[in-house]
Amino acid sequence: MKQNLIAGIGFTALSVLMACNQGQKKEAAKATPDPLAANRDTTINPRQDFFEYANGGWIKRNPIPPEYSSWGIGNLVQEELYTRLREINEKAVANPSDPISKKIAAFWKEGMDSVKLNADGIKPIEPKLKAIDGITNLQELAQVSAQLSTFAGVLSVIGIEQDAKNSERMSVIFWQGGIGLPNRDYYFNTDDRTAKIRAAYPGHISRMLQFTGMSAAAASSAAADIVKLETILAKNSRKLEALRDPEANYHKMPVSKLNQLAGNIDWSKYLQQQGISKFADTVIVGQPEFYTALSNALKSEKLETWKNYLKWMVVSEAAPYLSDSISYADFEFYGKLLSGREKQQVRWKRVLNAEEKAMGEALGQLFVKEYFPAKAKKRYEDLVEDIRGALKTRIQNLTWMSDSTKEKALYKLSKITKKVGYPDKWKDFSAMDIKEQSYFDNVYQAGLWWHQYSINKLGKPVDRTEWDMTPQTYNAYYNPSNNEIVLPAGIFTVPGKRDAELDDALVYGYAGASTIGHEITHGFDDEGRQFDAAGNLKSWWSKEDEKKFNERAAVMVKQFDGYVVVDSLHINGKATLGENIADLGGILLGWDAFQKTEQFKKNEKISGLTPSERYFLGYSLGWVSHTKKEELARRVLTDVHSPAKFRVNGPFSDVDAFYEVYGLKPGDGMYRPDSLRVRIW
Incomplete structure (x- = not known):
């Protein structure tokens, strides 16, 4: 799963946001600088710390707002999304013309009525x-x-x-x-x-x-x-x-x-x-x-x-x-002390967060009509196949894996289902009892609906068309039980840019490597590899191949165990192993696929950057962010993802092409001897 830079994680794993900025006027879009060039801090040597080189300029210009514990590209996308979803809610309040808009209007009005919330106190x-x-x-x-x-x-x-x-x-x-x-x-x-x-x-x-x-x-x-x-x-x-x-x-x-x-x-x-x-x-x-x-x-x-x-x-x-006093007391501990946020989010954004959790797919139906066109959907569907082809070639060329295990790996790869943009079939929220009642009661009723929705799955065929994320989510996931990758429209957003303006180098790094390649590799990481093509937890590896995989994975565990994040806290190499394998795999697959594009072959510079440089900067764009120490410490203890900086510097230190493009030599901060580089997929 690609890390969610904004919210939390549920029982299985998920959460996130928006699509291609189709609503921006063309003239305004042209005035938007190239993010790959503009985000850099050129005082930093890319061979010493590539994350700071690629993203340091943006970080210096964009301090973390007091109501957040981290700030980055996911937040920028979320801010655009907040504005659009607020418009959807306000239109629903002004004209609740159908059952869905009536529910949206009721949820919004009750959540926004702070006078009633404060008068009710603990009553709900x-x-x-x-x-x-x-x-x-x-x-x-x-x-x-x-x-x-x-x-x-x-x-x-x-x-x-x-x-x-x-x-x-x-x-x-x-x-x-x-x-x-x-x-x-x-x-x-x-x-x-x-x-x-x-x-x-x-x-x-x-x-x-x-x-x-x-x-x-x-x-x-x-x-x-x-x-x-x-x-x-x-x-x-x-x-x-x-x-x-x-x-x-x-x-x-x-x-x-x-x-x-x-x-x-x-x-x-x-x-x-x-x-x-x-x-x-x-x-x-x-x-x-x-x-x-x-x-x-x-x-x-x-x-x-x-x-x-x-x-x-x-x-x-x-x-x-509940009331502001109760809500703020909760924030002071979980928001301030645990995550380092200085200020509570404004109410309307908190209401949108709750509404997203309660019935985000209902909002998604309205969202994709306006913000994710068919042309963008096809671009990323095609990119999935480019990445799939790259992994097929890599599996075929592995020297450490036996032919029998290769055959099963290739079969599993061929059976991975891709879901891009939004569901073909939408959930029916008509039975969700959202109305003009207390804000808590609306949230509680949404929970009851989801509880019953889950129970209704028992004794019935598995619905493999279902999505566990909303279209406006800035995230993606691999589901081993369905052997599928799910790529919401929101994950492909580059803030301030229309999809048509994005060159392939940026897209193959940003979407192809950090998202699509990452999720496909999850099917073959230390956890995902234990599931077969049909999505069953079943051994399909030879014992010798399993041993070789684990030996190679142990190199990555040791590499990430060595990274200090904050104070004396190190990354937990075992807990983050699956995500680290997926990051490295995504970078390698995106690179392999990108080398077949016309942009790579022509090798023409954009903003003074070669296509190869733009590819690695494009991947880094997916992790542009910075985080408060309190939140970093919390994530080290609770998150199976490495912090953003190490999701760039860590895997890049294992990629031979990165050494060639940037001329790394022994003594450089990003350099790892060949014998210590991770070689899995």
């Missing part, structure tokens, strides 16, 4: 808090938790996904969760930055519980118990790198066995309360030891602690959709 979630207060035993605790889990991530994470070993079947997946800090490491790491966050955490929980009516003393005592409880769950949660092993996180079992593993909850009833049990005779448990620990904690920790924990989870999840 009082029914949830009252239900928690009424709990008298563990059975009732489980029942209320099941009801809340459609909105808040209490106890654990339960989702409906394709069975990794039978991609034709949708299954119920149990995953670790239930903690309020970003992941387990926040509860145990001893570095100063993490320790400061951990020390502030009980105070934040106490502050949020006081909004529910607790006294300061009661809230403080409850917060201490909650942190103790979450620490138990965190201790029994797997580390980030361990979650990337699909085989080790696949435990298929009957619900009766889950009841044996974690018997203090009747999981059959729990699933029944969620409307799932009809199809859930068997489930897939990612981390069984987590569920055993959860069950034990239900007995060892006081019922009152669990009730306060549920209240904390509900108010924390609901905070962005």
